[in-house]
Amino acid sequence: MGVLKILFLYVGVVSILSSINRISMGITIKDPQQKEKDLEKRIEILNTRINLMEEQMKQLNQRFDSLTALQIGGFFDVSFSNYKNQPNVFRMGSLELDLAHQYENGFQVAAALVFDDEKGTYLGVGFIDYAFLGGSVPPRGRLFIERGFHIQVGRFDVPLGNDWNYVSAVDRITVTPPLTTTHLMEGIYNDVGIRLLLNFASLNISIYSTHGIEQKYSYGGITYGTRIGLTPFNNPYTIRENFTPVFELGLSYLYDIDSSGQKSDQVTTLDYESKTGAFIFRAEYYTRDKTAGVKFDGYHLTSGIDFSESNKSGFIIFLRYDYHQEKNVVITSDDEAISGDLDEKDYLSRGTVGVKFNISNTSFLKLEYDKYLTSTERFSSDANFTETLYYIQLVITF
Secondary structure (H helix, E strand, O other), X not given: OHHHHHHHHHHHHHHHHXXXXXXXXXXXXXOHXXXXXXXXXXXXHHHHHHHHHHHHHHHHHHHHHHHHOOEEEEEEEEEEEOOOOOOOOEEEEEEEEEEEEEOOXXXXXXXXXXXXXXXXXXXXXXXXXXXXXXXXXXXXXXXXXXXXXXXXXXXXXXXXXXXXXXXXXXXXXXXXXXXXXXXXXXXXXXXXXXXXXXXXXXXXXXXXXXXXXXXXXXXXOEEXXXXXXXXXXXXXXXXXXXXXXXXXXXXXXXXXXXXXXXXXXEEEEEEEEEEEOOEEEXXXXXXXXXXXXXXXXXXXXXXXXXHHHOOOOOEEEEEXXXXXXXXXXXXXXXXXXXXXXXXXXXXXXXXXXXXXEEOOOOXXXXXXXXXXXXXXXXXXXXXXXXXXXXXEEEEEEO
């Protein structure tokens, strides 16, 4: 028995020594320098993760601020002119307050409040926008800057021609609108309704239905219209301030019906706009047929050289020629039918030259000279008609 115990004890000691040997062989004694390198690598990885988290938090905070903040902007202008028979050569222009708020679910609310000495305070623009694709759109001015698909309901400036892009005194390089806007359309067409906006690649489309351009003749009717624009040389996914297309050709059509479904008004326009380097060119041609008995047509050609491209305190020189014509096609008396007075047309043409100074990126000074080149008695007999006009306008933005 003693021999067996000694044998078992010997076997156990050998086994333990063998295990200790295997464990010691599996243990690798690390170099202190290697430990330091591993630690530095881990610290570097942690710093990278911290920086990434900080950047993500910054982006989230910016997104939160943009979604919750109310965007406020606007402008104010004061002008001087030599209008005939006016009580004062100075005129307080409009103060416009632009408001916009964007929600995370694709909805946006936008409005433009206008304060005017003559017209009082009114809502120039106010609509709800839902974006199926794309970001927010401005309350006024050019809509087609980035790719998008929107539906809007409310009051808006109707896309007709291209002058509706320059409603505000800030966006317009001239002081006065073209005759196609002031005489043919009697101002930028602004109405309550619904519209679809699509901008994809080199194509932008507006389709709308409004309360009615001829409200005094429609008697409860409705207006339908569309504008199609082509911009083949533009990058449609670039967002820029004061965006002007390299080339845009537009076609617009508006059809107004009265409550009985009969045509009340019809407008067709062809417009072109481009900016190549410092050279600007804009043009519009309108035809309008009112069932009330008046037919209009007219156009304007506006060109300019923008020296502010290379100098922030630069200026823009502009030239414009515009023409307006109207014809009464309703026989009001037997004498008119016999004499053929219906063949007579009233017309008005004007030449414009001026300059727009960029004072400080928040203020602009415009000087403009207008000369009516031809005019029939229909226009020249007006008490406020002035053959030669001078304008000075100061615009402040905020």
